[in-house]
Amino acid sequence: xxxxxxxxxxxxxxxxxxxxxxxxxxxxxxxxxxxxxxxxxxxxxxxxxxxxxxxxxxxxxxxxxxxxxxxxxxxxxxxxxxxxxxxxxxxxxxxxxxxxxxxxxxxxxxxxxxxxxxxxxxxxxxxxxxxxxxxxxxxxxxxxxxxxxxxxxxxxxxxxxxxxxxxxxxxxxxxxxxxxxxxxxxxxxxxxxxxxxxxxxxxxxxxxxxxxxxxxxxxxxxxxxxxxxxxxxxxxxxxxxxxxxxxxxxxxxxxxxxxxxxxxxxxxxxxxxxxxxxxxxxxxxxxxxxxxxxxxxxxxxxxxxxxxxxxxxxxxxxxxxxxxxxxxxxxxxxxxxxxxxxxxxxxxxx
Ligand code: GAL
Ligand code: CA
Numbered sequence: 412x413x414x415x416x417x418x419x420x421x422x423x424x425x426x427x428x429x430x431x432x433x434x435x436x437x438x439x440x441x442x443x444x445x446x447x448x449x450x451x452x453x454x455x456x457x458x459x460x461x462x463x464x465x466x467x468x469x470x471x472x473x474x475x476x477x478x479x480x481x482x483x484x485x486x487x488x489x490x491x492x493x494x495x496x497x498x499x500x501x502x503x504x505x506x507x508x509x510x511x512x513x514x515x516x517x518x519x520x521x522x523x524x525x526x527x528x529x530x531x532x533x534x535x536x537x538x539x540x541x542x543x544x545x546x547x548x549x550x551x552x553x554x555x556x557x558x559x560x561x562x563x564x565x566x567x568x569x570x571x572x573x574x575x576x577x578x579x580x581x582x583x584x585x586x587x588x589x590x591x592x593x594x595x596x597x598x599x600x601x602x603x604x605x606x607x608x609x610x611x612x613x614x615x616x617x618x619x620x621x622x623x624x625x626x627x628x629x630x631x632x633x634x635x636x637x638x639x640x641x642x643x644x645x646x647x648x649x650x651x652x653x654x655x656x657x658x659x660x661x662x663x664x665x666x667x668x669x670x671x672x673x674x675x676x677x678x679x680x681x682x683x684x685x686x687x688x689x690x691x692x693x694x695x696x697x698x699x700x701x702x703x704x705x706x707x708x709x710x711x712x713x714x715x716x717x718x719x720x721x722x723x724x725x726x727x728x729x730x731x732x733x734x735x736x737x738x739x740x741x742x743x744x745x746x747x748x749x750x751x752x753x754x755x756x757x758x759x760x761x
Contacts, residue, residue, distance in 0.1 A: 452488040453727040456510030458503055459521040460547060462495040464638060465667050466690050466712060467521060467546065473716035474519075481724060489724075500524045507531055511538045516727035518542045519719055526606065528553040532560055541726040545719050548608045554742055559726070563719045563744045567612035570689050570708045570748045574613065575620025577687050577706035577750060578660065582626055588685045590659050596626060598660035599650050600633035601643045601668040610635070613664045613689060631658060636668045643671025644678075651675060661686040666695035666707055673703050691751050699753050706752040714746045 457474065459467050471493060478489045492510060496503035500523040510518055511534060518540055520531055528549030533556070535542045541559035548567075554560050582588050582596070589596060603610035614633070622628055631654050636642035643663070650658065661684060663669040669688030676683050683703055688695050691709030698704040722744065725732050738744060 450487065450728060452490065453517075453724070454513065454515045455489065455491040455517055455519060455723055455727065456494070456507075456513070456515035457491055457519045458494040458496055458506045458510065460496055460503070460523040461498050462493075465692050466638075466665070466710060469692070469712040470521075470546065470716050470719070473713050474720055477717055477720035481720070496523050498523060500527060504530060504534075507534055511535070511540060515540060517723045519723055520544050522547045522549065524606075525549055525608070529556060532556045535559075543719055543723050543726070545715065558741075561722060561738070561742050561744070563715055563722065563746075565710060565715070565746045565748055567609045568616045570609070570710065571613040571616025572620045573708045573748055573750050574662070574687050574689055574706075575617040575624075577708075577752065578617075578621050578662075578685065579624040579626065581685065581705055582621075582624075588659055590656070590684070594627060595629040596621070596660050597629045597631050597654075597657050598662055599631050599647075599654070599658055601646060601661065601663040601672060602633060602635045603638045603664040603668075605635050609689075610664050614662065617662050617687075636671065638665050638667055640667040640671040640674070643668035644674045645671075647672045647675035648678075651679070651681070659684050663688045666690040666692045666704075669704055669707070670694060670698060673698060689748075691749075696751065699751070702753070706750060709749045709751050711746045711748070718744050718746065 455478070457471070459471060462468060462471060474491065478491050481487070482489050492513065492515070494506040494510070496506060503523050507518065507520070518535055520542055522528060522531070522544065525547040528544065532542060532553060536557045536559070541561070543561045543563060544554075545563040548562055548564055554562060578588070578596075591597070600614055602614060618628060632650050634646055636646050647661070661669070661672045663672060663686065666688035667690070669686050672686055673683065685705045686703070687705050688707040689710060691707050695704055695707050699707060722732065722736055725735055732738070733741065736744070
């Protein structure tokens with residue numbers, strides 16, 4: 412009886428020893444697993460609608476900087492493959508397939524045609540690769556197709572309002588804009604690409620802000636120049652032949668087109684009317700300091716790239732970004748626009 416009892420105790424002792432050994436092994440295994448799962452390389456796939464677009468070129472080079480900084484800071488290899496769709500959605504779709512095949516951890520997409528986001532989202536979803544859209548905003552319904560889809564950009568209506576404010580302030584300060592003194596502003600609009608949120612809303616809100624301030628507007632002409640300096644110059648040449656001195660204000664959806672308008676006036680040595688732009692690119696700031704551009708609105712490329720990169724990096728690292736990033740409605744990040752005028756505070760900071 413006693414020997415049976417001792418034997419049982421002995422078995423319990425052995426079993427406990429076995430358990431202790433097991434716990435020890437499990438602990439070690441977890442540590443080992445942790446080491447194995449430390450990420451040493453991530454791949455970011457970046458595709459842009461046109462790399463020669465001035466503002467987009469700024470975003471790409473700022474992203475490249477962000478990659479270098481993060482590599483050093485986090486001791487990690489970051490491969491960023493940048494593709495230029497050169498204005499073709501077909502080419503961009505093909506690039507998306509390639510980036511997925513290459514095993515990218517995240518896709519950063521500046522759509523050519525912002526109405527076809529669904530195609531891109533479905534491809535990414537099938538491969539379970541999160542997508543960060545930027546600058547060309549897909550419609551809400553498309554962004555809602557999947558929970559791993561995000562958008563980084565800026566509120567287009569805000570830039571229109573601020574552009575309008577530049578005109579209102581100048582009009583109220585010294586009404587030299589209304590050259591023929593008829594109490595109305597005769598204006599032309601150089602628009603960005605048709606269907607782009609920044610073209611439609613910037614024009615709408617700039618005009619609204621000016622008229623709501625009690626200034627009457629008289630539209631002479633408006634047309635798209637696709638964000639481009641050269642196309643804007645051509646358009647402006649045509650309008651100058653028709654309207655000549657009647658034009659008192661040139662509202663431009665971006666700075667490159669404002670610079671194109673200035674080129675047209677300078678080519679024929681004509682006095683410049685009030686010209687306003689948006690983006691805050693270096694040559695526009697220079698034109699403003701020379702008194703050729705009334706003002707511009709800074710579209711914060713640096714901040715946008717930082718945010719696109721940070722979001723992409725965290726997604727690639729499989730972080731729970733709902734905790735680490737400040738997302739609007741779980742999907743959006745918007746940067747603020749700011750007015751830039753000659754000698755204002757922001758300019759002095761630069
Ligand atoms: C706008 C920018 C334009 C052009 C466009 C491209 O936000 O102001 O200059 O770059 O994006 O989508
Ligand atoms: Ca007038």
